[in-house]
Amino acid sequence: MNIKDHWETVYKTKNPDQVSWTQAKPTVSLQLIGNRNLPKTAKIIDIGGGDSKLVDFLLDEGYTDITVLDISAKAIEKAKSRLGEKANKVQWIVSDITTFKPTHTYDLWHDRAAFHFLTSQEHIQTYVNLVNTYVNNSVIIGTFSKQGPLKCSGLEITQYDAEGLTTVFGDSFENIECLTTDHTTPFNTVQNFQFCSFKKQNGQK
Secondary structure: OOHHHHHHHHHHHOOHHHOOOOOOOOHHHHHHHHHOOOOOOOEEEEEOOOOOOHHHHHHHOOOOEEEEEEOOHHHHHHHHHHHHHHHHHEEEEEOOHHHOOOOOOEEEEEEEOOHHHOOOHHHHHHHHHHHHHHEEEEEEEEEEOOOOOOEEOOEEOOOOOHHHHHHHHOOOEEEEEEEEEEEEOOOOOEEEEEEEEEEEOOOOO
């Protein structure tokens, strides 16, 4: 089974309370996004957003230019169904991040638990190149920490600490803040996450 088929199967066969990444409210992501003090018209993209509720809260907070990207069409279908009419205010993209070809730049790139699924140096570098080219302000990345799980949904992941994420993104972006946080899954297990927020360095395009 290829990676897209894996995720389509997950979202076709499991409800939100049956997958570990579900959050009733993505508090840390919202906090870090709010700390960037971007205008409500900022172009925001949520990578691997799936049927995450981050988009719901961003819409409620008045952001008007939101894109959600996920490899799974079924995940996006679920999100659209949940949002109802509000889904029309969002741009939806079905794509593997490693083959994504943006058509414009973004002010804020958010990724909770997608980047850490990239385990080859080639795919990691492809992702970093995308961010360097198509983000003009802020990047927020959340991954499993060095104290977090080694796998998710049966797939190997790459763990990071603040130093590791800064090494990956630090050529073009300045580390603004990092934090670790425990996420309690719907089945009451605990996953430790590393989040870092970055700002485009002066002179970078």
